[in-house]
Each structure stands twice: as structure tokens, then as C-alpha cells.
Amino acid sequence: MQKLLFPLLRELCFLSIAPSARADYQPIDLSNYLNLGFTNAWFNNGNEFSSIIGTTNGNQDSPVPFQVANALDTSGQGGNNNFWFGLWGLGISSSARR
């Protein structure tokens, strides 16, 4: 009995630390793109963009987590603001253009 118990327990221990076969979500940190200048620029929430609720662990019925860049407020409103990244201006050509 003991001869069987040891290898069985050993295998169960290995199983407990084995990687799960389920898929995982890996949010990408976008804060490195905070200072790209005027063309590609983050803009703070300010009056126009208020906080995105539940920025790190999914929200509003969605199982997908996101890491929204957080940075000190620059609009004078205080606190931390979540940042959205904006692309503006003339871009590449497209057949679907208006």
C-alpha cells in the first residue's frame, strides 16, 4: 500500500502545480505611449473623458480585463485620470473613405 501511495501522492503534487489548460487574458500596458507628441497623443479624461470604471479587471458584463493607462491628472482636476489614446489627422488612403 505504501509503495503505491507515495508515487500517487507525488503525481498529484505535480498535477497541482501543472499549468492550467484554460486560456488566460494578458492586458497590455499602454502607458509607454503616453508621450508620443501632438500627432499621436494621449489625452486625459478631463471634462470630456471621465474615468473608465473598473479599468483593470474587466467591467460592465465583460469577462475581458483591460489595463487602461493611468497617469497623474494634467487638467487641474486632481487625482489620477485614465487615458485614452487618440489618432488624428490625415491617414492612409482607403477605398471605404467617405
Add this chain to the structure above:
Amino acid sequence: MGPGNQLFGSPLSVTIPINLAGVPTVYTLADNTYGCPGCEEFDITFTPARGTPITYGYFGDGETKDYKLNCGTTGCDTTTNASYWFIDGNRSYPGDGQWLQLVGWSLPSNFETLDSITFTQVNGVDGAILAGVTVQTTPDQASVLLLGARLAAVAFLMRRRLVR
């Protein structure tokens, strides 16, 4: 600055390094200013470590909406089966406040390592808005095989115990 302060110049794209293998799906939380139904507002390009990049478009009233929940631009309805993050307002559509649309992009099974993701502005008037990127990852094949082998070993030991 905000959508009222539109900026011009180049480059109008941003490339985000990823360098992850086994990525079946990439999720984005994005929107645009203004827009119109069927208009290509901005693109996303998935670049593999080896092979040909794949580009998909965000089309108005499909993959992207006017962030202002504006019925006069990208329509008055939600995209079927799409998830939205509402910011401020009454969390309904149409309504007040802003929203972001969650879009999942599936990559081919033979895509191998995802080297980077590039967002490129297409429409010169409507600005793309990007708030979040999340990649879905699956365990590598070797880990799954190891797990299977250990499960088989446990099953074998238990079976031998029962037979005795």
C-alpha cells in the same frame, strides 16, 4: 486636449510590441470621433515574427462607433453581440456620456508568434480612440502534453490499485 482639438501630421499609427506565442484572440477597447456607418475609420495590423501581417478594419457602426453615442453619425443601435464599456451617463444607448466598444480579433491557428500590433488611422477627419488592448493566451503545447502525461500516470496508478 480632446476630440475638439484635432491634430494633424504624421505618423498616424502606433505600433505596440507584443512578442507572445499562442495568441488566438486579441481584444481591443476602442472607438472613434464622429464617423459614419460603413466608413473605414482605422485599421489594426497583426504582425507575426515570421510571415505576412494581417490587417483588419474598424468600420463605422460595425467594429467602432462614435464615442459620444451619437445617433446622427454611426447609427442608433448597438452592434449585434458586441460588448460596450459605458463611461458616465446612464449606461444606455442612445444616451449621454461616452462608450467604448470591445472587439475581439481572431488570429489564424498557424499565426505563430505575435510580434506586434499596429493601429493606423484611416479617416482623416474621424479620430480613432484606443483605450485598451488585451491578448488571450493559451498554454504552450509542451505544457499541455506534460499535463496529459501526468494525468495518465495518475490514472494508471489508480487502476493498478483497484485491480489488486
